[in-house]
Amino acid sequence: MARTKTNASLLVSQEIKQGRRLTYRVTACGAGAAVLAILQAWFAASMLAIILHHGTSSLPLAAVLFAIAALARAGLMRAEAHMAFNLGIAARRRLRNHSLNALLAIGPAGVRGTHSADLAGIVVDRVEAFDGLHARWIPAVSMAVIGPALGIIAGFIADPLAGVILAIAALLVPVGMAFAGIGAGIASQRQFTAMSRLQTRFIDRIRGISTIILAGRSNDEAASLAQAADELRVRTMRVIRVAFVSSTMLDLAAAGALIAIAIRFAAPLRNHLAATPLALFCLLLVPIIFAPLRGFAAVYQDRMTAQAAAERLADLPAAERLADLPTARAGREALRAPQADIRTVSASGLGIAFEQVCFRWSDGGPLVLDHLSFRVPAGEMLLLLGPSGVGKSSIIDLLLGFARPTSGRVTINGADIASIVPASLARMTSWIGQHPMIFAGSVADNIRFARPEAPDAEWQEAARLARVTDFAGSLPVGFDTMLGEGGYGLSGGQVQRIAIARAFLKDSPLLLLDEPTAHLDPATEREVLDSLRRLAVGRTVILATHSAIAHEFARESGVKKLDLGALKHERLRTAV
Structure with a gap:
């Protein structure tokens, strides 16, 4: 005080x-x-x-x-x-x-x-x-x-x-x-x-x-x-x-x-x-x-x-x-920086690597990630498993640029993420979380939020691929139906489909999914995962979840898994 x-x-x-x-x-x-x-x-x-x-x-x-x-x-x-x-x-x-x-x-x-x-x-x-x-x-x-x-x-x-x-x-x-x-x-x-x-x-x-x-x-x-x-x-x-x-x-x-x-x-x-x-x-x-x-x-x-x-x-x-903050290089500072200090990476295919990454949320706090290393080649998917608190969301935050490693490096196509222009990182990344933000506005406005300049044909195709069209027709005025703040008037699965439609429209090569099917009933969860499977084609995907149905989905798709809970338990056992 x-x-x-x-x-x-x-x-x-x-x-x-x-x-x-x-x-x-x-x-x-x-x-x-x-x-x-x-x-x-x-x-x-x-x-x-x-x-x-x-x-x-x-x-x-x-x-x-x-x-x-x-x-x-x-x-x-x-x-x-x-x-x-x-x-x-x-x-x-x-x-x-x-x-x-x-x-x-x-x-x-x-x-x-x-x-x-x-x-x-x-x-x-x-x-x-x-x-x-x-x-x-x-x-x-x-x-x-x-x-x-x-x-x-x-x-x-x-x-x-x-x-x-x-x-x-x-x-x-x-x-x-x-x-x-x-x-x-x-x-x-x-x-x-x-x-x-x-x-x-x-x-x-x-x-x-x-x-x-x-x-x-x-x-x-x-x-x-x-x-x-x-x-x-x-x-x-x-x-x-x-x-x-x-x-x-x-x-x-x-x-x-x-x-x-x-x-x-x-x-x-x-x-x-x-x-x-x-x-x-x-x-x-x-x-x-x-x-x-x-x-x-x-x-x-x-x-x-x-x-x-x-x-x-x-x-x-x-x-x-x-x-000195993770997301502070955007805007005028980035524009004024010398060209040699600004980095972008090719967006045609993105490979992700964590190299001996340690991370804690506060000085003196416990390590959330302890010398974590893994690689995700371009175009492949990695499933992050483990109970709450083992660092799944922390990995997503590091990849979004919202936080920086305490030590070690996070790289995209070999470039340290700390050296990449935030605007470039934002363009190459799509993120879908547990509670996607739905703004007060029409269904179409919320889809177009990912790329406002997109022609009607493109956002409508994104809506079709995400299966938003399955429920939009039953709304009072279709895609022009006005939604309340936070998606009032839609179910959890419908909100997630709008978020998926945004990701289709944005068409980013890196897709980060943080518990995207949490709080959904099994039938809706399978439908959302089916849409995510189509969205993941040709993209590098990291999916953080502890859903049993998502595990099934990963097994059927031949997706690689990283069990953070097992890693933490093994480190504790080794330490003892």
């Missing part, structure tokens, strides 16, 4: 440092507006002096200058707000791109165990929290120093004692806000935690709504969601209360400054009305000095919110570390 907070503080510090380099124009506009506000106060005091001395000749000039200063100030404030808004947009775009790139670089293997709502919260909510930091807080910090300093200098020039009063009042504000800021940071962190809990719980309950209804737990789950929502409400109100404390400190300091200046000029004004313009000028400096401080107080919470949001963003690898 302490390390996470340190990383979060470092991330926020880096964002502030980068933001300050980009806000000089915003700060310049704000400083110009503060100078014009002081000039407005001076012109207002001048107009009062002219009226008290019963002069009228110079009054129109002072009024015109006052109006010009007001218009110019309004223009600068508008430009300041516009530029600050654009800075917030640019910062969110940069952070969101980095977050998405980092998650893609980590790969599916790296985000296992993390709820999808939490991942969405990182890319959406926590990135959005940095908008206030860049668009408001960073410019406000500069103006909270420059604006009051300009006002205090003007006060000293007009009346040294009034300048001292203004300086003391202005210095009291940061002290009060510092005390409020400690509570604001804690409150913001708890608010984000409550929001993440509510998001996760809500998505889980929506996904499992059928189970909830069948179990008769609808009322209990509704009450649980209401409790989570109430917790978020309470946390949010605490954040607002802390913000009110900060605002109260500011109002008290401003009121104290006004009272002190009024007392300062009370005695002179009893005998000499000529001091009235000076008193008015000094009084008008109070809102000018406190306006930037008020703006800073209004956005002070943004800094605390960004700090709380950074605790999850800081867990993502930094930009300079993305190149």
